[in-house]
Amino acid sequence: xxxxxxxxxQITERILKSGIIRDKQRFYCKDCNYHFTLLHDxxxxxxxxKKNNRPTSLKDIAQAAGISISTVSRALNNHPDISLETRxxxxxxxxxxxxxxxxxxxSLVNRSxxxxxxIIPNLETTxxxxxxxxxxxxxxxxxxxxxxxxxxxxxxxxVANLQALMNNMIDGLLICHTLYTNTxxxxxxxxxxxxxxVQFYRVSEELKLPKIYSDDENGAFQITEHLINKGCKKIAxxxxxxxxxxxxxxxGYLKALRMHGINKDENLIKHVDFxxxxxxxxxxxxxxxxxxxxxxxxxxxxxxVQIIRHLKNxxxxxxGHISVCGFGNEYTGEIVEPQLTTFxxxxxxxxxxxxxxxLEQIIDxxxxxxxxxxDGKIIIRESTRK
Amino acid sequence: xxxxxxxxxQITERILKSGIIRDKQRFYCKDCNYHFTLLHDxxxxxxxxKKNNRPTSLKDIAQAAGISISTVSRALNNHPDISLETRxxxxxxxxxxxxxxxxxxxSLVNRSxxxxxxIIPNLETTxxxxxxxxxxxxxxxxxxxxxxxxxxxxxxxxVANLQALMNNMIDGLLICHTLYTNTxxxxxxxxxxxxxxVQFYRVSEELKLPKIYSDDENGAFQITEHLINKGCKKIAxxxxxxxxxxxxxxxGYLKALRMHGINKDENLIKHVDFxxxxxxxxxxxxxxxxxxxxxxxxxxxxxxVQIIRHLKNxxxxxxGHISVCGFGNEYTGEIVEPQLTTFxxxxxxxxxxxxxxxLEQIIDxxxxxxxxxxDGKIIIRESTRK
DNA sequence: AATGTTTGCGCAAACGTTTGCGATAGATAT
DNA sequence: ATATCTATCGCAAACGTTTGCGCAAACATT
Numbered sequence: 001x002x003x004x005x006x007x008x009x010q011i012t013e014r015i016l017k018s019g020i021i022r023d024k025q026r027f028y029c030k031d032c033n034y035h036f037t038l039l040h041d042x043x044x045x046x047x048x049x050k051k052n053n054r055p056t057s058l059k060d061i062a063q064a065a066g067i068s069i070s071t072v073s074r075a076l077n078n079h080p081d082i083s084l085e086t087r088x089x090x091x092x093x094x095x096x097x098x099x100x101x102x103x104x105x106x107s108l109v110n111r112s113x114x115x116x117x118x119i120i121p122n123l124e125t126t127x128x129x130x131x132x133x134x135x136x137x138x139x140x141x142x143x144x145x146x147x148x149x150x151x152x153x154x155x156x157x158x159v160a161n162l163q164a165l166m167n168n169m170i171d172g173l174l175i176c177h178t179l180y181t182n183t184x185x186x187x188x189x190x191x192x193x194x195x196x197x198v199q200f201y202r203v204s205e206e207l208k209l210p211k212i213y214s215d216d217e218n219g220a221f222q223i224t225e226h227l228i229n230k231g232c233k234k235i236a237x238x239x240x241x242x243x244x245x246x247x248x249x250x251x252g253y254l255k256a257l258r259m260h261g262i263n264k265d266e267n268l269i270k271h272v273d274f275x276x277x278x279x280x281x282x283x284x285x286x287x288x289x290x291x292x293x294x295x296x297x298x299x300x301x302x303x304x305v306q307i308i309r310h311l312k313n314x315x316x317x318x319x320g321h322i323s324v325c326g327f328g329n330e331y332t333g334e335i336v337e338p339q340l341t342t343f344x345x346x347x348x349x350x351x352x353x354x355x356x357x358x359l360e361q362i363i364d365x366x367x368x369x370x371x372x373x374x375d376g377k378i379i380i381r382e383s384t385r386k
Numbered sequence: 387x388x389x390x391x392x393x394x395x396q397i398t399e400r401i402l403k404s405g406i407i408r409d410k411q412r413f414y415c416k417d418c419n420y421h422f423t424l425l426h427d428x429x430x431x432x433x434x435x436k437k438n439n440r441p442t443s444l445k446d447i448a449q450a451a452g453i454s455i456s457t458v459s460r461a462l463n464n465h466p467d468i469s470l471e472t473r474x475x476x477x478x479x480x481x482x483x484x485x486x487x488x489x490x491x492x493s494l495v496n497r498s499x500x501x502x503x504x505i506i507p508n509l510e511t512t513x514x515x516x517x518x519x520x521x522x523x524x525x526x527x528x529x530x531x532x533x534x535x536x537x538x539x540x541x542x543x544x545v546a547n548l549q550a551l552m553n554n555m556i557d558g559l560l561i562c563h564t565l566y567t568n569t570x571x572x573x574x575x576x577x578x579x580x581x582x583x584v585q586f587y588r589v590s591e592e593l594k595l596p597k598i599y600s601d602d603e604n605g606a607f608q609i610t611e612h613l614i615n616k617g618c619k620k621i622a623x624x625x626x627x628x629x630x631x632x633x634x635x636x637x638g639y640l641k642a643l644r645m646h647g648i649n650k651d652e653n654l655i656k657h658v659d660f661x662x663x664x665x666x667x668x669x670x671x672x673x674x675x676x677x678x679x680x681x682x683x684x685x686x687x688x689x690x691v692q693i694i695r696h697l698k699n700x701x702x703x704x705x706g707h708i709s710v711c712g713f714g715n716e717y718t719g720e721i722v723e724p725q726l727t728t729f730x731x732x733x734x735x736x737x738x739x740x741x742x743x744x745l746e747q748i749i750d751x752x753x754x755x756x757x758x759x760x761d762g763k764i765i766i767r768e769s770t771r772k
Numbered sequence: 773a774a775t776g777t778t779t780g781c782g783c784a785a786a787c788g789t790t791t792g793c794g795a796t797a798g799a800t801a802t
Numbered sequence: 803a804t805a806t807c808t809a810t811c812g813c814a815a816a817c818g819t820t821t822g823c824g825c826a827a828a829c830a831t832t
Contacts, residue, residue, distance in 0.1 A: 053580050055554070057818055068782045073820060083780060100553045104499070105818035108490045108787045115533070123522060124734075129515040136509060136536050145550065147501070148534050150522050164531065167486045168441070168788090194439050305721060335691060335721045348510075443788055454812045459790060469810060491788035494817045554818090 056097045065093055076101075107168075115145035116358060117170035119161050121153045121178055121202075125302070127328055127347055128176070131201065134351025135174060142359050144171070153178050159186040166190050172358045177202040179241050179273075196361035200354035201347075210361070210368050212354045215376040219343040220252025222378045223297055223325045226341070228260045230384055232295035232323055236268045236286045238279065238307075239299050249299055249327065268293065279303045280310055287314075294322060295384075301326035301333045301342055308336055308383065323384040338382035345376045442483045451479055462487075493554075501531035502744060503556035505547050507539045507564055507588075511688070513714055513733055514562070517587065520737025521560060528745050530557070539564050545572040552576045558744045563588040565627050565659075582747035586740035587733075596747070596754050598740045601762040605729040606638025608764045609683055609711045612727070614646045616770055618681035618709055622654045622672045624665065624693075625685050635685055635713065654679065665689045666696055673700075680708060681770075687712035687719045687728055694722055694769065709770040724768035731762045 062069045075082045075090040107113040122128050139146050149161035155178050184206050200212040272278040286293050298304035304326030326342040333340035448455045461468045461476040493499040508514050525532050535547035541564050586598040658664035684690040690712030712728040719726035
């Protein structure tokens with residue numbers, strides 16, 4: 001190994017090895033009392049190309065104009081301290097140099113990123129993606145970006161997403177919980193950070209946060225009452241997993257039964273995850289009941305459509321024999337035959353309301369505790385007409 | 387107005403007004419040659435609460451441990467320069483102080499934000515949202531966040547979104563163009579910034595960028611040939627607006643006709659925007675043709691479903707009288723009666739492939755020019771069975 | 773001419789990281 | 803004991819902004 005040469009005094013004697021530093025051999029020149037390592041020759045080149053590739057900064061403009069960075073900043077931000085003349089000059093120079101502010105740096109100093117975080121169970125069902133559409137729409141109107149994380153109906157993913165988003169990435173959070181989320185410590189831990197949070201659609205009463213409710217109890221009541229008015233007496237109710245506030249749909253169902261003097265029958269109420277097999281199994285059990293059921297109210301349109309197809313395969317007339325109702329008003333309910341009676345929860349409006357409520361908090365800088373219910377509307381179609 | 391008091395010498399005489407600065411009256415004390423303004427009394431309080439509200443930083447940990455910031459940083463990043471002992475101590479202290487790195491600051495110095503940008507025409511149709519799901523899935527696996535902008539099929543919005551995203555917010559961009567995007571200067575302007583871009587689904591040959599194609603031409607060919615094999619001879623083709631590469635579906639259609647010796651008939655090819663009225667109008671025109679058409683091939687499943695319902699309203703038998711095909715394999719095609727023959731373009735796979743291709747470029751730090759085609763699959767259902 | 777006021781700009785700190793290099797106390801080799 | 807090496811840490815610059823304050827020159831008022 002050739003002896004190292006000191007970059008200062010250029011001698012090769014009296015050079016000592018001085019440990020390995022950052023994976024590079026280090027030397028020490030006794031003459032000039034100088035530590036050094038052998039530089040990669042690519043370094044200088046790298047430095048040059050780096051400079052050239054960088055987007056123009058305030059500094060570049062300042063240098064080009066021969067003024068200070070602060071003046072450039074103020075000029076571009078229309079600060080009154082800067083004369084009209086220099087302001088115009090600088091603006092012109094900035095556009096000619098294709099300047100665009102570095103949002104990261106701005107966010108760092110302003111402590112605001114102009115973006116909202118969304119945690120949502122799923123992106124691919126229209127039910128959720130239309131909420132997302134509403135959020136996006138409102139956010140964009142106020143100049144906010146949207147960072148989306150999908151929890152995939154997985155609680156641990158929700159926790160991880162929350163963690164990731166809350167580290168200075170976002171000015172506010174919109175969250176719609178997983179079906180299986182029943183502990184909320186991960187949210188509680190974030191509630192003192194000063195970043196407003198709004199729960200939407202699937203909310204938890206355990207958390208003192210503003211919420212956007214869908215009109216579930218009333219909707220379920222209306223659907224059930226509609227079935228009763230159509231003469232149904234044994235109305236089966238298909239619910240999702242036992243979780244969160246969604247199950248106040250059960251309350252609406254029970255309330256309608258009560259008001260019309262129909263006794264609750266535990267056999268007619270089933271909880272399932274939303275898998276196809278579980279849905280079909282539940283329906284088949286009901287079909288074996290005596291006396292026969294005359295209606296199925298599914299908490300989800302998707303399941304309701306599956307049920308309709310299943311019943312048709314079994315040559316069971318809808319609504320002649322059994323009426324079927326869904327919940328949510330997805331597009332498929334309009335396509336299936338017979339068309340599905342359902343309850344429109346106005347998912348897009350929910351998203352919009354959530355985003356609005358969040359933005360209010362961000363802009364006014366105070367945490368509200370207001371909660372909003374989005375009214376829905378029953379949609380009566382063929383699957384319950386007799 | 388009471389005279390101002392100099393905060394240094396505490397006198398009230400010899401105080402001069404000295405202009406308005408930052409919207410506050412400014413004073414000058416002749417005695418101590420000192421400029422000052424009347425401070426809002428809330429300032430100190432604000433300063434305190436601010437400090438308390440802030441998340442813990444490296445500085446806080448360093449102060450608590452009595453060491454330097456750099457040591458803390460290196461310890462938490464497992465840098466070998468730090469002894470195991472201090473490293474463990476610092477890590478423990480960090481978790482006990484609930485430290486989480488400020489991603490903005492990291493991004494600023496590392497010049498990387500660990501997030502991908504997506505520009506997509508629409509969030510609310512399953513067709514696009516499932517692509518988005520694929521993107522999200524792959525990005526999350528590599529620890530990347532996703533920032534989503536929806537262009538709403540509006541060219542100007544696409545341009546604005548692009549501008550906003552490319553200012554240091556993202557490490558790479560996935561873009562699916564608007565139906566009406568036919569100039570691409572806004573993209574060209576961003577191509578030299580060193581941020582990799584991948585086009586997906588709706589791509590433009592005008593841009594020298596890696597692309598993810600769907601198997602459109604082949605798909606249209608297969609659908610058309612399938613119709614011909616079923617005995618159809620007058621096959622109407624419903625296309626979207628004249629734009630981008632999507633229209634090589636037209637090529638597939640024409641190729642199939644050619645191969646089977648069927649002459650092209652201009653009357654059978656119509657371009658429409660995807661509005662309901664335009665679709666129905668096109669179909670009605672076709673229905674008046676002589677000799678009668680025996681098939682309709684719609685470029686979009688959504689329109690195909692509308693067409694089926696329209697034909698059924700007119701008591702036209704499907705496929706007995708007219709066969710109907712769609713393109714895309716949306717869920718509604720399975721629900722509608724008769725079930726829709728269509729072509730599965732595997733939207734989710736397209737999203738995944740796009741994200742993978744982008745991530746490769748980001749991680750390898752070199753811009754590729756590879757393009758990928760995602761194979762689709764024809765799905766034959768009732769709407770073409772005779 | 774003297775004094776008071778305003779305008780227009782620059783300096784430097786701050787935001788929270790990462791990292792090249794300097795520095796020193798102890799370990800090891802001679 | 804001395805010369806050499808190593809391990810471990812701190813200093814300070816850098817990333818690109820915003821902003822409180824200082825200050826000189828220009829302007830306005832006596």
